[in-house]
Amino acid sequence: MPDAMQLIMRTTQKATETAVVTKDGLLEFYQESQDTESLVGAIFLGRVERVLPDIKAAFVRIGLAQNGFLPINESESFHLNAETKPLMSGQDILVQVKKNPKGGKGAFLTRDIALPGQYSLLMPNNRFIGLSKRIEDEQERDAAKRLGKQIADNRFGLIVRHAALFAQHQAVADEAQELWERWQELKQRSEYLKAPMLLQQEPSMLSVLIRDYAARYDIEVLSVAANPSDAPLPWQTLSQSDMEAAWSGKRIDKQLAGAIGRRVELKAGGSLVIDEREALSTIDINSGSNVQVSGDDDLPLAQNLMAIPEMARQIRLRNLSGIILIDFIDMRTDEQREQVLAAMHEALAEDRVKTVVHGFTNLGLLEMTRKRTRDTLRGMMTVPCKACNENGRVLIS
Incomplete structure (x- = not known):
């Protein structure tokens, strides 16, 4: 049976926002300005x-x-x-x-x-x-x-x-x-x-998402607008207050705020540290103390494998693009690195954006590239901070 997916679309004074939500949480986020539509x-x-x-x-x-x-x-x-x-x-x-x-x-x-x-x-x-x-x-x-x-x-x-x-x-x-x-x-x-x-x-972002995901997911749309077509999929037309309640209930704003920060805590222990730069993005996996495995040699591999699903979700949610370098916890054998490569391919297989995992560099970093299609989440929701000579960023009010 296909996994469930909700497409939650709300309209503010400035933009139409579409959240793609699965059992793993907020997967993708799109913002279409009321003033400037994508061409x-x-x-x-x-x-x-x-x-x-x-x-x-x-x-x-x-x-x-x-x-x-x-x-x-x-x-x-x-x-x-x-x-x-x-x-x-x-x-x-x-x-x-x-x-x-x-x-x-x-x-x-x-x-x-x-x-x-x-x-x-x-x-x-x-x-x-x-x-x-x-x-x-x-x-x-x-x-x-x-x-x-x-x-x-x-x-x-x-x-x-x-x-x-x-x-x-x-x-x-x-x-x-x-x-x-x-x-x-x-x-x-x-x-x-x-x-x-x-x-x-080009069709609206909602239409594109339905087109691209309909074959693999059971999709439900939540919107303040009525279903504009005869598409055979569940469609809930909500009042503005019910939409805000649904948006809040899925913790979308909280997940967006977390995706702008550098550090992501992992459920199994440890964390991801994600840095976005103009030339490339880097992801560093920090080990945790809560992972239980049979032997010490298997611990780095287990921690790396447990981090990959959340890492893949963060890449899509943040819309990281260009060159991405991932610093996994050191592994001792080529076989373990091959397992990590296979897990990365599987985790990124559902990505709508063209993504290529190139493999490990001589320095042990995993190198991948992701096509630039639109602004990153960070670029969409923040602006350079003038108070600190644009070294930091602040939320757009």
């Missing part, structure tokens, strides 16, 4: 304003304050159409936002457009058939690759998601066909519209 995934009909051959890039007007930045050779897979011809100023092209505008810089754009679904990611401008990294079993990978090729039928590219393993093949095929037809409709609309024009906005 990542949005598809625009843009107009090329200026081509910069020296840096192989172009500025594209998409209707925002700043023109978007488009690397001209940003995707070798973009080859199906005549779009590979040199770009010209004044040319209208379809682009998708990869990164939001930030710090006075325009949005980062791509022509290698991707349409996400629950079971696959459809790429209309290439024929690449790929698989989610979460599909690890070789037989499952072979079967998923065959399914992807059969569905695409040399018409488009497709990345088969892990959720497709739990669905009927026809459901996967039907969804891909819907995505393909949506793309055909977008292309037809673009032919008679005037650039710049927004053609498709």
Whole structure:
């Protein structure tokens, strides 16, 4: 039976906040400002304003304050159409936002457009058939690759998601066909519209979470808003006071406050010390005295293994990204390190964000990387402290 998951969505004067809660506690947290919505995934009909051959890039007007930045050779897979011809100023092209505008810089754009679904990611401008990294079993990978090729039928590219393993093949095929037809409709609309024009906005964060988790969890939504669709899942529409009670009952604010601090106490004893820097994040495991094992040689391994589930939760909740170095308690054998590696892979398998565990360095640190998709929890909820020359941070009031 799938595990239970609650998506609790409340609206404040400043933002819409969505908490992802499982039996292990608060797993993910999202905050969408009422003033500025994320544009990542949005598809625009843009107009090329200026081509910069020296840096192989172009500025594209998409209707925002700043023109978007488009690397001209940003995707070798973009080859199906005549779009590979040199770009010209004044040319209208379809682009998708990869990164939001930030710090006075325009949005980062791509022509290698991707349409996400629950079971696959459809790429209309290439024929690449790929698989989610979460599909690890070789037989499952072979079967998923065959399914992807059969569905695409040399018409488009497709990345088969892990959720497709739990669905009927026809459901996967039907969804891909819907995505393909949506793309055909977008292309037809673009032919008679005037650039710049927004053609498709990325769904709300709640819709994305439901799409990505529905195959693996029994989802219940708690919201002050009515169910906007006919989605076949439990949906509780709460009054504002009942929402605040539910939010408080799940200790969401308390867990958020804990996730901003450096130190996390572990239930079995010991603690994690998490430091976030611009270049990288570090996690240090401190041993505890409450862990009971059969022999002294097994104690470091046992403490490390017990720390991993909470460590994985903190990485997702804090949205750590980039390079992450983990200093485990010293282990004596390669076999023990392999056990820790396997446990890390398993604990991070459910992460929606692309995560790669690279292994132990020569200094004995576990090195991993996690894709940057949005601001960290710390960056979202705090600002540099002016009283201490920005060496510390304070909560946003």
